[in-house]
Amino acid sequence: MEIIAVILILTGLVFDLGGTIGILRLPDVYTRLHMAGKLDTLGSLCLLLGLAVINAIPMGTAELFVSGKILLIVGLVFIASPTATHAWWTPVFEPGSHRGEKGTQGDNAMIWEIKLAVLFVIFACAVAAINVRDLLGAGVLFGVYSFMMCLQWLAMGAVDVAFTEAAIGAGISTAFFLAAVFRTTRRTKD
Amino acid sequence: MEHLILFTSVFLVMLMVLSLYRTIVGPSTLDRLMGMNAIGAKTTVLILLIGFIFGRIDMFVDIALSYAMLNFIAVLTASRYFQARGMRKRDSNLRVEE
Numbered sequence: 263m264e265i266i267a268v269i270l271i272l273t274g275l276v277f278d279l280g281g282t283i284g285i286l287r288l289p290d291v292y293t294r295l296h297m298a299g300k301l302d303t304l305g306s307l308c309l310l311l312g313l314a315v316i317n318a319i320p321m322g323t324a325e326l327f328v329s330g331k332i333l334l335i336v337g338l339v340f341i342a343s344p345t346a347t348h349a350w351w352t353p354v355f356e357p358g359s360h361r362g363e364k365g366t367q368g369d370n371a372m373i374w375e376i377k378l379a380v381l382f383v384i385f386a387c388a389v390a391a392i393n394v395r396d397l398l399g400a401g402v403l404f405g406v407y408s409f410m411m412c413l414q415w416l417a418m419g420a421v422d423v424a425f426t427e428a429a430i431g432a433g434i435s436t437a438f439f440l441a442a443v444f445r446t447t448r449r450t451k452d
Numbered sequence: 453m454e455h456l457i458l459f460t461s462v463f464l465v466m467l468m469v470l471s472l473y474r475t476i477v478g479p480s481t482l483d484r485l486m487g488m489n490a491i492g493a494k495t496t497v498l499i500l501l502i503g504f505i506f507g508r509i510d511m512f513v514d515i516a517l518s519y520a521m522l523n524f525i526a527v528l529t530a531s532r533y534f535q536a537r538g539m540r541k542r543d544s545n546l547r548v549e550e
Contacts, residue, residue, distance in 0.1 A: 268456060275463055278494065282467045285474050285490060291482050294474075298486045302493050309460070309497045316453070317509055324510065331513045335496065335520050342524040346489055349531035350482055373505055375458070376498075379465040383472060390476045398533070402484045405526055406475060409495050412519070416502050416512070425515050433522030437529045444533050 267315040274308030277301050299347030303339065310336045377417045384410045397443050405436035454505070461501045464494045485530050492523035 281301030288294050314332040318325055387407035394400045408431035415424035468491050475487030496516050503512025 264453070271456065271460055274497075275460060278464070278467055281490065282470045285486060286470055291480055294483065294486060298490055302490050306493045306497055310500070313497070313500050313504070316504070328510050328513050331517060332500065335500075335513070335517050338517070338520045338524070339493065339496065342520065342527075343489070343493060346524060346527040346531065347486075349528060350485060373458075373502070376461050376465060376502070379462060379469070383465070383469060386469075386472060386476070394476070396478075396481065398481050399478065399484050402481070402488050402530070403475065406472070406488055406491055409492060409523075413495060413498060413502075416499060416515070419506065421508075421511055421515065425518070428515065428519045428522060432519075433525055436526040440526075440529050440533055 263315060263319050267312045267319075270308050270312030270315065274305045274310075274312060277305035277308060281305055295347055295350065299344055303343040306339050306343070307336055310339065373417055377414065380410055380413050380417060384414060395449070397448050398440070401436060401439035401443055404439065405432055408432035408435065457501055457504050461498060461505075464498050464501070468494050485527065489523070489527050492519075492527070496520045496523070 278301070281297050284297030284301060285294050288297060310332055314329045314336070317332065318329040384407060387403055387410055391400050391403040391407055394403060408427060412424045412427040412432060415421075415427055471487045471490040471494075473487075475484050475491070478484055496519055499512055499516040499519060500509065503509040503516075506512070
């Protein structure tokens with residue numbers, strides 16, 4: 263069982279790495295969308311399945327229940343991610359909008375690497391959200407910032423705060439920002 | 453097994469940093485959204501990994517579930533913006549033709 267889980271996780275990491283390299287290196291939007299839609303989805307699926315297998319190893323009722331929930335996430339990602347990519351893909355072909363281009367429990371000591379790395383991402387997001395000229399881009403970056411804050415709360419063990427951050431900060435605020443940009447104008451005055 | 457989970461987490465955060473480059477630099481907004489979606493997908497996995505490190509996976513799995521749904525909603529809202537803008541542009545084109 264453990265070997266299956268390890269193989270699944272490593273496969274997922276390889277796919278995610280490929281997807282990220284593709285998003286970074288490919289020349290235009292269409293090919294990059296292809297990468298984001300396919301490899302990222304498959305990578306996440308493999309990782310989540312591997313975690314579900316690890317979790318199900320003790321074979322208790324509670325563990326199997328939690329693994330079932332992880333499988334629910336797998337289903338959600340499997341449906342949601344390609345749908346989202348497709349929903350972007352359609353407007354790209356709309357006339358007029360075509361723009362071709364060229365540890366163990368309670369042991370917090372082993373989690374500090376994650377905290378440090380996430381803190382770096384938070385800092386980069388915050389600076390970028392202030393500096394970006396495009397208001398829609400700033401809204402998107404602020405959404406990423408909220409995601410990262412949520413992760414940082416989780417790494418600190420404040421699960422309830424993280425839950426609120428995910429719901430209010432990442433979900434609703436981003437939707438409101440995008441709606442506000444849609445109702446007004448997209449460029450900043452200054 | 454703990455080492456594998458820690459290694460996976462750090463590796464995922466590294467990939468997030470790489471995706472963040474695409475989110476910040478662009479060049480089009482679609483690229484930014486794509487980077488955001490990639491980061492969101494990796495975050496869902498990372499929440500579960502942190503849950504394993506804390507040994508409270510039963511609590512973290514609910515957060516990961518709601519998180520995946522919220523990420524989906526945010527992305528769909530953004531794509532609705534694109535769709536509406538594309539239609540508006542087409543309308544203005546028609547008006548010019550008239």
